[in-house]
Amino acid sequence: MSTQAFAAKAALRDMIKALPALAGYQVTWGYPMRNPERRWVFVGEVQWPDSQWVTNRSRDEVFEVSVIVNCQLSAGTAEEVESELQRMAAGIEDGMKAAPTLGIQSVVTSDFIPKKLSSFPSDQVYEGQFEAVVRVKARL
Numbered sequence: 001m002s003t004q005a006f007a008a009k010a011a012l013r014d015m016i017k018a019l020p021a022l023a024g025y026q027v028t029w030g031y032p033m034r035n036p037e038r039r040w041v042f043v044g045e046v047q048w049p050d051s052q053w054v055t056n057r058s059r060d061e062v063f064e065v066s067v068i069v070n071c072q073l074s075a076g077t078a079e080e081v082e083s084e085l086q087r088m089a090a091g092i093e094d095g096m097k098a099a100p101t102l103g104i105q106s107v108v109t110s111d112f113i114p115k116k117l118s119s120f121p122s123d124q125v126y127e128g129q130f131e132a133v134v135r136v137k138a139r140l
Contacts, residue, residue, distance in 0.1 A: 003026075003104055005048070005094065008110070008134075008136050009029065009046060009065050015095050015096075015099060016058070021088065022041060022088060022091055024041065025040060025088070026040040027041045028042055028043070029041070029043055029045065030042065038071070038127065041068070041070075041088070042066075042068040042070070043065060043066075043094075044065070044066045045065070046066075047064045049062060058139060060137060060138070061139075062138075063135075063138075064135050064136070065134045066131065066132075067133065068131050068132055069085055069130040071088065071128050073125060074124070075125070081127065082128055085117060085128050086117075088130065089114065096114055106140060108137045108139055109136065110136045110137070111134070113132055113133050114130070116130070117131075
């Protein structure tokens with residue numbers, strides 16, 4: 001299968017790991033192992049909503065990589081958890097703006113697209129999740 005999705009997913013994971021804004025967060029390829037730390041970033045599912053032949057030898061590939069950020073704060077509130085998640089999402093978005101090709105020559109561009117923010121009480125703490133996709137366009 002000819003795709004840049006796996007290289008982009010690895011580059012995205014490595015970029016997120018290196019962001020100062022996400023220091024202290026566990027960043028994984030796929031869901032964290034059982035009993036993950038309560039501050040983690042999951043770079044996961046890949047979907048291909050579009051792929052079109054441009055010429056008889058190349059095609060434009062569009063795919064999306066899901067990114068989920070989880071945060072748990074002891075003695076925190078829903079607002080504090082959501083503020084922390086917004087800070088994390090802003091860090092990822094800033095990293096994407098600084099390197100929209102993810103360092104991959106065939107990637108034309110990428111976008112960070114927020115999808116969902118939720119928070120909930122959990123065992124005397126507040127926990128929240130921020131979900132987004134990174135949409136990538138590449139020329140193969």
